[in-house]
Amino acid sequence: MDDSNLHASFVPAVPGQAALGANELHVWAVPLHGDPERFGALLSRAEQQKLSRFHFADHRRRYQIGHGALRLILGAYMGIDPADVEFVQGPRGKPYLGRKGPFFNLSHSGKLAMIGLSTVELGVDIEKVRHLESLHEIARKHFSESEFNALNALQGEARELAFYRCWTRKEAYIKAIGEGLSMPLDSFDVSLCESPEFLACRDGREDPARWSLLDVSPGPEFVGAAALRAKGVAMKCFRLEGA
Ligand SMILES: CC(C)(COP(=O)(O)OP(=O)(O)OC[C@H]1O[C@@H](n2cnc3c(N)ncnc32)[C@H](O)[C@@H]1OP(=O)(O)O)[C@@H](O)C(=O)NCCC(=O)NCCS
Incomplete structure (x- = not known):
């Protein structure tokens, strides 16, 4: 199946056309196939060196397109050459811009990347939905008690969808605060239903x-949060034209 089969709400666009307003979230979907050269x-x-360490051509292509598109998009929002975008890292590896510009976060799954930009701190996560034999074990290990109970009240496809909603909402939050998966994921609750909600945070953070x-x-x-x-x-969604 084609990973670039995107919802119509993701409008084809070229970076630079839309300015980022206060309290806006811009989400760019970037299909990771096609010609990676540009x-x-x-x-x-440093990115070229990382690229040379990938063993498989498909992994190389995804990295080239994903990280090249990240530079293209950030450069357009900042009004600078994409090659001049500089990154610094937070303590657990979260990338930030080295000079004034928007907050951003990247996620990839399958042959699609997603880049979120905002004037406030943010995290994004996408997952390609696939049948998971270990869904129950992952949920038992990482979900909070109330999330686990809500999941277990569901069956079949509804249960699978709820799992992915919960997982991506939790990961988007830990990515927003710059943490990694080593943080206890059961210290906060998110909703599993259609309407995303951050319900509780028990560590007081x-x-x-x-x-x-x-x-x-x-x-x-895909499910994404x-x-x-x-x-x-306010959210605006784009699909990178020509990617
Ligand atoms: C952040 C994390 C949860 C993302 O996991 P994932 O679902 O596999 O990956 P995603 O595709 O959603 O996101 C990956 C992107 O998020 C960004 N990212 C990396 N670390 C991040 C962090 N701590 N917080 C937010 N975003 C992060 C990067 O842009 C990364 O892209 P890249 O791998 O192509 O460079 C996972 O990588 C993690 O746990 N990292 C932390 C590791 C850590 O704790 N290190 C401490 C010692 S330095």
Whole structure:
């Protein structure tokens, strides 16, 4: 199945056309197939070195397009050459811009990348939906008690969809705060239903009332979520033209 079969709400666009307003979330879907050369040419020396360590051509192509597109999009929002975009890393590897610009976060799954940009701190996560034999074990290990109970009240496809909603909402939040999967994922609760909600945070680190969780699922085969430390967020979705 074609991973670039995206919802019509993801409007084909060229970066630079849309300015980022206060409290806006811009979500760019980037199909990771096709010719990687024009994207690969934008990568830094360190990125080229990382690229050379990938064993499989398909992994190389995904990295070239994903990280080249990230530079292209960030450069357009910042009004600079994509090759001049500089990154710095948070303590657990979250990339930030080295100079003034939007907050951003990247996620990839299958042959699709998603890049979220905002004027406030954010995290995004997408997952390509596939049947998971270990769904029950993953949920038991990582979901909170109330999330696990909500999941177990469901069956079949509804259960699978709820699992992916919960997982991507949790991961979007931990990516927003720059943590990794080593953080206890059962210390906070998100909703599993259609409407995304940050329900509780038991470690006292964040106040859920100050956060927005949004459904950013880009196509029928993907589930996606964004988490932002802001209320009243307006979302615009784009598909990178020519990718
Ligand atoms: C962040 C994390 C949860 C993402 O997992 P994932 O679902 O496999 O990956 P996604 O596709 O959604 O996101 C990957 C992207 O998120 C960004 N990212 C990396 N670390 C991040 C972090 N701590 N927080 C937010 N975003 C992060 C990068 O852009 C990365 O892209 P890249 O791998 O192509 O460079 C996982 O990589 C993780 O646990 N990292 C932390 C590792 C850690 O704790 N290190 C501590 C010692 S330095």
